[in-house]
Amino acid sequence: MKALADLWRRIRQSRAVMIIGGVLVVIVLAALIGPLVSPHDYLQTNFEQLLQSPTISDWRFFGTDDLGRDLFVRSMLGVQVTILVAVVASIVSLVIGVSYGAIAGYVGGRVDAVMMRFVDTLYALPFIFFVILLMVAFERNFLLIFVAIGAINWLDMARIVRGQTLSLREREFVDAARLTGVSTLGIIRQHIAPNLIGVVIVYVTLTIPQAILVESFLSFLGLGIQEPNTSLGALVDAGVNQMEGAPWTLLIPAALLAAILLSFNFLGDALRDVFDSRSSR
Amino acid sequence: MLKYALLRLLGAIPTLLLVIALAFLMVHAAPGGPFDDERVLPPETARNLAAAYHLDESLPQQFVRYLKSLLQGDLGPSYHYRDHTVSELIGMAFPVSLRLGALAMLLAVVIGVAAGSFAALRRNSLPDRVVMTLAMTGISIPVFVIAPVLVLLLAVQLQWLPAGWSGNEGVARFVLPVIALALPQVAYIARLMRASMIDVLASDFVRTARAQGLGTMAVVRYHALKPAMLPVLSYMGPAIAAILTGSVVVEEIFGIPGLGQLFVRGALNRDYTLVLGIVIFYAALVVLLNLVVDILYGAIDPRIRQR
Numbered sequence: 219m220k221a222l223a224d225l226w227r228r229i230r231q232s233r234a235v236m237i238i239g240g241v242l243v244v245i246v247l248a249a250l251i252g253p254l255v256s257p258h259d260y261l262q263t264n265f266e267q268l269l270q271s272p273t274i275s276d277w278r279f280f281g282t283d284d285l286g287r288d289l290f291v292r293s294m295l296g297v298q299v300t301i302l303v304a305v306v307a308s309i310v311s312l313v314i315g316v317s318y319g320a321i322a323g324y325v326g327g328r329v330d331a332v333m334m335r336f337v338d339t340l341y342a343l344p345f346i347f348f349v350i351l352l353m354v355a356f357e358r359n360f361l362l363i364f365v366a367i368g369a370i371n372w373l374d375m376a377r378i379v380r381g382q383t384l385s386l387r388e389r390e391f392v393d394a395a396r397l398t399g400v401s402t403l404g405i406i407r408q409h410i411a412p413n414l415i416g417v418v419i420v421y422v423t424l425t426i427p428q429a430i431l432v433e434s435f436l437s438f439l440g441l442g443i444q445e446p447n448t449s450l451g452a453l454v455d456a457g458v459n460q461m462e463g464a465p466w467t468l469l470i471p472a473a474l475l476a477a478i479l480l481s482f483n484f485l486g487d488a489l490r491d492v493f494d495s496r497s498s499r
Numbered sequence: 500m501l502k503y504a505l506l507r508l509l510g511a512i513p514t515l516l517l518v519i520a521l522a523f524l525m526v527h528a529a530p531g532g533p534f535d536d537e538r539v540l541p542p543e544t545a546r547n548l549a550a551a552y553h554l555d556e557s558l559p560q561q562f563v564r565y566l567k568s569l570l571q572g573d574l575g576p577s578y579h580y581r582d583h584t585v586s587e588l589i590g591m592a593f594p595v596s597l598r599l600g601a602l603a604m605l606l607a608v609v610i611g612v613a614a615g616s617f618a619a620l621r622r623n624s625l626p627d628r629v630v631m632t633l634a635m636t637g638i639s640i641p642v643f644v645i646a647p648v649l650v651l652l653l654a655v656q657l658q659w660l661p662a663g664w665s666g667n668e669g670v671a672r673f674v675l676p677v678i679a680l681a682l683p684q685v686a687y688i689a690r691l692m693r694a695s696m697i698d699v700l701a702s703d704f705v706r707t708a709r710a711q712g713l714g715t716m717a718v719v720r721y722h723a724l725k726p727a728m729l730p731v732l733s734y735m736g737p738a739i740a741a742i743l744t745g746s747v748v749v750e751e752i753f754g755i756p757g758l759g760q761l762f763v764r765g766a767l768n769r770d771y772t773l774v775l776g777i778v779i780f781y782a783a784l785v786v787l788l789n790l791v792v793d794i795l796y797g798a799i800d801p802r803i804r805q806r
Contacts, residue, residue, distance in 0.1 A: 339513075339514050339517070341736075341737070342514070342736055342740070342785060342786060342789045343514075343518060343740070343782055343785065343786075344740040344743055344744060344781055344782065344785050346744050347743075347744075347762075347777075347778045347781050347782070348521065348522065348525070348778065350762070350766050350774070350778075351522060351525050351526065351766075351774055351775070351778050352525055353766065354526075354765075354766045354769055354771065354774050355525050355526050355528070355771070427639065431641055434641065434643075435641065435643065435744075435748065438643045438748065439747070439748070439751065439763050439766075440763075440767060441763075441766055441767070451643070454643060454644060454647070455643075457647070458647045458752065461647060461650075461651050461655065462655055465651060468647055468648070468651065469648070469651075472644045472647070472648060475641070475644060476636075476639065476640045476644055479639040479640065479641070480635070480636060480639040480640070482639075483635060483638060483639045484635065487635070
C-alpha cells in the first residue's frame with residue numbers, strides 16, 4: 219500500500235500524465251452519463267430526421283445516421299464498449315502476462331529459456347487471424363471476443379515482467395532477504411512485486427489501445443459487436459458507406475476512436491518517463 | 500552460415516505444426532457443422548455429405564488427412580464457392596495482395612528510415628518534435644480510420660485520385676491503398692530508427708570518425724546507417740504481420756480482390772475450409788518471411804550467428 223501511495227505521488231507530479239488522464243476521464247464520463255441524460259434512445263429510428271447534420275439544439279450534437287438514429291447516443295455507447303474491452307482485455311493480459319513473466323524470471327535457467335522461446339514463437343504469429351477464426355467457429359458473443367483479445371495481448375507484458383524479475387532476483391536486498399530466511403513466496407510478495415508495479419502500470423496502459431484496436435478492427439469488418447449494439451469500429455464502418463453525403467457519420471466516430479487510442483499511447487509514454495528516468499532523455 | 504540457416508529452417512517446422520494444429524482444432528471444436536444452416540436434409544443425404552467431406556471420421560483421423568493433403572498443397576474444397584478449391588481461390592487472390600503489401604513495405608522502410616534519421620540528427624529541435632508527434636499519431640490511428648479519411652479527402656473532395664479499384668487502371672489505383680497500408684509502419688519505423696540512430700551516434704566509432712574530420716552526412720552514410728538499421732530489420736517480422744492485418748481492411752475499403760477480402764468474405768459466410776486455409780497460409784507466410792529476416796540478420800550481424 220505504501221508502494222502504491224508513493225507511485226501515486228510520483229504520477230501526480232507529471233503534468234503530461236495529469237492532462238492526458240483528464241482528457242480520458244472526460245471522455246469516459248461523457249460516455250457513461252451522456253446516454254442517460256440525452257432524450258434520444260440508441261435504437262429509436264426516426265424517418266423524418268435521416269442523416270441530419272450535427273447541431274446544438276435538441277441534443278443532436280453528432281447528428282443522425284441513415285436510419286435517423288441519434289449518433290451522439292450511439293457513439294457514447296460505442297465508447298462504453300471500448301471501455302469494457304479495455305477493462306476485460308487488460309485484466310486477462312495482466313493475469314496471464316504477469317504470472318508467466320514472473321515465473322520465468324524468478325525460476326530462471328532452463329525453464330526460463332523454454333518459456334521465453336515459446337513467447338518468441340507466438341510473437342511471430344498474426345494472432346488477429348486466429349481471433350477471426352474463433353469468431354467464425356463460435357457464436358459471436360461479447361465475452362468471448364473480449365477474453366480472446368486479452369489472451370493475445372499478454373506477450374509484451376510477460377517479456378517485460380520477466381526481464382524485470384530476472385534483474386531484481388540478483389539484487390543485494392533480495393539476497394539479504396533470502397539469507398535471513400524469508401520464504402520464496404515472501405520474497406516475491408515483499409520485494410519483487412512492489413518493484414514490478416511501475417512497469418506493469420506502463421504496459422497495461424500500452425496494452426489497452428492494442429485491445430481497443432483489435433475490437434474495433436473486428437467490429438469494422440462486421441465480425442465483432444453485432445447490430446443493434448454498436449462500437450466505434452462498427453460506427454466507422456457505417457460512416458464509410460455514408461461519407462459522400464454525410465461526412466460527419468465517418469469523421470465523428472473516427473475522431474473519437476483516434477483520440478482515445480492517441481491518449482492511451484501518450485499516457486503510456488508519459489508514465490514510462492515517470493517510472494523510468496533513463497528513457498526520459 | 501549455411502548451418503545457421505538450416506538450424507533456423509528446422510526451428511520453423513514445430514511452429515508451423517503448432518499453428519496448423521491450433522487452427523484446425525479451433526474450427527473443429529466448434530459446435531455444429533458447416534451444413535447445419537441449410538434446409539433439413541434427409542438422414543441418408545446428410546450421411547453421404549458427411550462422408551464425402553470426411554466429417555464422419557474421428558478428429559485425429561481428420562487431422563492426419565488434412566496434414567497429408569496440405570503437404571501436397573491441397574487445402575480442400577471451399578464450402579461456399581463450390582466450384583473452386585481453397586488453393587485455387589488463394590492462388591487467384593494472393594498476387595494482388597503481394598504487390599500491394601510489397602509496395603507498402605518498401606515505402607514504409609524508405610520513408611521511416613529517412614524520417615527517423617532526420618529526427619535523430621536534429622534531436623530535441625522543433626522538427627524532431629513535429630516528426631515524433633506525427634509518428635505517435637500515425638501509430639495510434641488505425642488503418643481503417645486513415646483509409647476512409649484519405650478517400651474522403653483526396654478522392655471524394657479533391658478528386659485527385661480514384662477511390663476504388665475496379666473501373667480504374669494503372670498506377671493511380673495503387674496510390675491510396677499503399678499509402679493507407681504503409682502509414683502506421685512509416686510511423687513505427689521512424690520511432691525505432693530515431694532511437695537507434697541516437698544510440699549509434701553516441702558510440703565510440705562514430706566519435707572516432709568525427710575526430711578524423713568526416714562531415715555529418717558522411718558519418719551517417721558510411722558508418723552509422725547500417726548498424727542503426729539493425730533494429731528496423733528485426734522489426735520486419737512484426738511489420739509483415741501488421742501489413743497482412745492491415746491489408747484485410749484496406750482491400751475491404753477499396754474493393755481490391757485480394758486475399759484479405761477473400762478472408763473477410765469467407766469469415767462472414769462461415770466458410771470453414773476457406774478461412775482455415777487462409778489462416779494457415781498467412782501463418783506459413785509470416786513464419787517463412789520471419790525466417791528470411793532471421794537469416795538476413797545473421798548474414799549482416801555475425802554476433803547473432805554465434806548464439
